[in-house]
Amino acid sequence: METVLTDTNMTLEELIRRVRQSARPIYVGTDGEIDIVVRSVKRTLEPEQAAAVDTLSNLFHKLQVYEVRYRMDSEVFFYKYENALLDESPDFISWWISYFAFAGALMRYNLTRSDVECQLMAGSERTIGAYAPS
């Protein structure tokens, strides 16, 4: 027997069917619709990515100066400094802090980028996720 939801006249079974359908990725038949989504996401993210790359570049150049000056990779330096194998000089403190920040920023940037790329890839496969109209 069907249970009718009084305020909408929709049956419970119909509601469940709609909820299930809306939570399922759906196939988008036309190129136009999904292209608009992809373009819109890209347009929003491009300035963000450019700003992130700019600020990361500044830190990267700073690390490069130290790497050339002391003929050591930043990663190797960081390991040595964290283990107190190098002196506590002003350059080394600055290099240590800069590398810590750079490594963290790069990790966050790559995580965000891979999230976005997954979304865009999903878009290019002509599927979109939840909240699609039934």
Next chain:
Amino acid sequence: MPVDGRIRAYYWSLRTFLEEKAAILNPEHPDCRFPEDDNQVYYTHYLEGCLVFIDGSRLRFELALGFDEVYNVVEKRYFYGYFNPSGVRRFQYDNSPHHPHLSTFPHHLHKGPVPKKGKDIALDCDLTEVSFFAVVSKIEELLTR
């Protein structure tokens, strides 16, 4: 508030704090540097600059920010060097993990000029918590004493 929003908020709390300390600062000095906007700190969690005080002394600082377990912004790695107008160090706070014998490890303090020879002696940290706010307040105390 989103986690990353806290980094921007932190930057602006520093800016506001410095506005309140205008009486001891000389922001027009050419050596004075503080990021003009919050983009760099937002994307890299890195903040670096130099404050020049009314007597010509300087505070050079460099910070790598992060979050504690409840997502408050904390200074994960830091350096604060305070120098007299001639560039001679008066004190320095940093948290390089080089002095495990100290009770406040890794937080510590160096006092006086950087020695030309020998070790730069590290002392227990005399601040409850080292932060931009605490260090600038300490300098304010020295200047207004």
